[in-house]
Amino acid sequence: MALLVFVGSCLLADWAFTRGIILRPSSDSGRIQHLFLENSNEMPVFGSSKVLGLDLGLNAYNYGMEAASFEVTEVFLQIELAKPKTTPLIVELQFQDTGILGNEGRFIPFASETRFRQLLRRFHSLEWRYFVPGIRYFGYYDWYVKDYLNERTHVTQVTRGFVELLHPRPYDRTEFGEIVRARLQMTNGYFPDEDQNRRLIALITEHPQRLFFLIVSPYHSSYYVHFQNEEKLKAVEAKLAAFPNVVVIDWGRMHYPDQSFFDTQHLRREAAADFSQKLRDKINQVLRERNESAALEKTHQPVTVWHDDAMENPAAQIGCVNP
Secondary structure (H helix, E strand, O other), X not given: OHHHHHHHHHHHHHXXXXXXXXXXXXXXXXXXXXXXXXOOOOEEEEXXXXXXXXXXXXXXXXXXXXXXXXXXXXXXXXXXXXXXXXXXXXXXXXXXXXXXXXXXXXXXXXXXXXXXXXXXXXXXXXXXXXXXXXXXXXXXXXXXXXXXXXHHOOXXXXXXXXXXXXXXXXXXXXXXXXXXXXXXXXXXXXXXXXXXXXXXXXXXXXXXXXXXXEEEOOOOHHHHOXXXXXXXXXXXXXXXXXOOOEEEEEOOOOOOOHHHEOOOOOEOHHHHHHHHHHHHHHHHHHHHHHHHHHHOOOXXXXXXXXXXXXXOOHHHOEEEEOO
């Protein structure tokens, strides 16, 4: 009898913790659950922490995951593209895959779902206890509780998936100088995983009814000082933009001053808001132009890779007309 009471208590606690903490709408796991349940006209945003700070409006919902590799984004895309929707998608175009899963705790509630089970297994992170309510979260409770308290104490704010630090550490010139010096010692550039590129292209070609915005958000200028394989990057972007349902917006070189960055890859609050506005305006412009072309019964769209300098200099676009 005592054993039954103990087991029942564990199951009840697991249910309450899952519903009240882990799957609350603003958590990473809650955003994944939203991805499963949403089937309206939302415009999803997928990628790593570089897109987490983008608040685009546009009825967009941000599914960016900190430290997540393309493997994670691919699973999210598979879930989204299985829906009977025609709304556009926004997907981060990464220069180099992180190669890691990120915090696997966010995926434990979905371990029984085939795609997430395979994802965890691919990173050698699948544990038998993830299938056993009552013990599946051991080792992760502190992470879940910290995330919950950060929101409750107004450290972070989550709006439609967009994650915002409300009280970030102030800019420190000396500290940032060290970050830049460390970046300059790193190997930076475009280092693609060809298999991942093939899988992304397969998703694009298999879903012609969905328009893919492939975006690169700003990096600090130090990232580009010794940038390798730039010609390969341009070739891949042009190849992707040649698909009729793809628009590439590479604004990685868009200039922001040092004080606009947390590090060499992530924008601070004000700069992220500014970039979000610019990206929102560009997406609206592209959608408007495509709708006008459709109204004129044009069957082909111009092939364009939008770079940051194209905002001031239209000639900086890479483009041609589809045959």
